[in-house]
Amino acid sequence: xxxxxxxxxxxxxxxxxxxxxxxxxxxxxxxxxxxxxxxxxxxxxxxxxxxxxxxxxxxxxxxxxxxxxxxxxxxxxxxxxxxxxxxxxxxxxxxxxxxxxxxxxxxxxxxxxxxxxxxxxxxxxxxxxxxxxxxxxxxxxxxxxxxxxxxxxxxxxxxxxxxxxxxxxxxxxxxxxxxxxxxxxxxxxxxxxxxxxxxxxxxxxxx
Numbered sequence: 001x002x003x004x005x006x007x008x009x010x011x012x013x014x015x016x017x018x019x020x021x022x023x024x025x026x027x028x029x030x031x032x033x034x035x036x037x038x039x040x041x042x043x044x045x046x047x048x049x050x051x052x053x054x055x056x057x058x059x060x061x062x063x064x065x066x067x068x069x070x071x072x073x074x075x076x077x078x079x080x081x082x083x084x085x086x087x088x089x090x091x092x093x094x095x096x097x098x099x100x101x102x103x104x105x106x107x108x109x110x111x112x113x114x115x116x117x118x119x120x121x122x123x124x125x126x127x128x129x130x131x132x133x134x135x136x137x138x139x140x141x142x143x144x145x146x147x148x149x150x151x152x153x154x155x156x157x158x159x160x161x162x163x164x165x166x167x168x169x170x171x172x173x174x175x176x177x178x179x180x181x182x183x184x185x186x187x188x189x190x191x192x193x194x195x196x197x198x199x200x201x202x203x204x205x206x207x
Contacts, residue, residue, distance in 0.1 A: 033116060033167060034068030035149075035193035037141035040079055041125070042190065046175075048088045048096040048182035055083040057100050059190055068144070071113070071196055073105050079117060079192075080104040084171045089181055096181045099174040102192070114197035119165040119173030120151055122158055125187030138189060145193035158184075167193060 040059040058078055065073040081102035089096030102117035120141055150166035151173075160180055165173035172192070175182050 033147040033195045035116070035118070035145040035147065035167065035195040036065060036067055036143055037120065037145055038065040038073070038192045038194045039063050039138065040190045040192060042184060042186055042188040043078075045186045045188075046083070046098055046100075046182070046184040048086060048098050048175075048177070051083050051086045051098060053083055053086055057081045057083060057102070059102065062189075065194060067194065067196055069196055073113075073194070074108065076108060078106040079115070080106050080112075081117075081172065085174075089177065096177045097174060098182050098184075099171045101171045103197075105194075105196075116167075116195045116197055117172045118145075118149065118151075118167045118169070118193045119163060120145070120149075120191040120193055121153055122161075122163050122173070122175070122184075122191075123189040124158065125185055126189060138191060141191055149193060158188075 039062045041062055043058045043060050046057065058080055061073060061075055061077045061079065064075050065077075067073065079102045081100055081104070083098060084101045085097065085099040087095070087097040103115060105113045105115050107113070121139065123138060126137075145167070147167055150168075151164065153163040155162050155177070158175075160177050161182055161184070162176045163173055164176065165171075175184065
């Protein structure tokens, strides 16, 4: 009986010792990213049939953004990124998919700032709207975006294309379609949650 108690005690101690590094690692991760909303537009089109993994993707801010840092990202700042994954789909009904990631803001003065960016929504180019002025049809997002935010945008807003995203994901967002592939036009409007990465603080101090 005593041996069983000692064995249980030893197993319990081992479990604590094993889990301690894991817990410490979790604690070391940032618990609350300070993300702010931003509007941008794609500067080139994307097509699931011709895009390739690693292909450069860029978008341009359509309004000034002040991060929670604070750090100023003026209108016209380029968001630099790439295609993370692409699946073209086919006539047999397999879905098309494009995942993209924006990880850098490039200012007009040439400075490059690492960022965390997550899509909050995607909409047709403003040029297709003739009433209300450019961008007036976009939904109003709160300035501060929760660090656990996730988005499921169903088909309809972008035709047959859906969009999924989550702040906790490594990619900025994933576009999906069950038919006709994915075609995003130049000028496609994007709403994003943006935060400077911790390594960007040194870059910002040089401004």
